[in-house]
Amino acid sequence: MSKTRTRKSDARQRLIETAEQLLYAEGIQAVGIDRIIAEAGVAKMTLYNHFPSKDDLVLAVLEFREAKFDAMFEKWMERHRKAGMDGLEAFFAALKDWFKSPGFRGCMFINSNVELADAEHAASKFSAQHKERFYEMLKQNIAEYAGTTKADMVAPAIALMVEGAIVTAVMQQSIEPADVARDAALMLVSKSSRKRK
Structure with missing residues (x-):
């Protein structure tokens, strides 16, 4: 696997794990996309490259x-x-x-x-x-x-x-x-x- 692909999959996993912690602790409606991006340490474009919408991210989290x-x-x-x-x-x-x-x-x-x-x-x-x-x-x-x-x-x-x-x-x-x-x-x-x- 190339380093670029590894970084992309690492970023995706980090987004999922960060979102899981936040959404479980505080709820889906209480946690915005910007907070997930900030806590995962990724760019907004990185999130949307993996998840076209918050709904897609929520499904991946579940x-x-x-x-x-x-x-x-x-x-x-x-x-x-x-x-x-x-x-x-x-x-x-x-x-x-x-x-x-x-x-x-x-x-x-x-x-x-x-x-x-x-x-x-x-x-x-x-x-x-x-x-x-x-x-x-x-x-x-x-x-x-x-x-x-x-x-x-x-x-x-x-x-x-x-x-x-x-x-x-x-x-x-x-x-x-x-x-x-x-x-x-x-x-x-x-x-x-x-x-x-």
């Missing part, structure tokens, strides 16, 4: 955030699995780790959807797709714990508990909603087990 978040969450889950937890318990322990992480401000995908207030926006659509992928990962962990049939029955309700826990953790500035959601999820799985007998 794609980057998904890869970063998924890797982080999987790492936390793996650590809890190695400590002897099953998939569902590890999921909620990782959720709690996320709530404890520095600068936690909830789910960037929920926040973006609320701020954009347009279901047809490319970033809103990507956020909705991210939530579908996150739901499938949760459902797999429920299936590991309780079997596929039970996972099909209880996953939608547990997913609502998880999303509620994320929002509540931000509003209360507390990690406890992860434990509340875990306990409710385990109780729900247990109750559905009794009904099936």
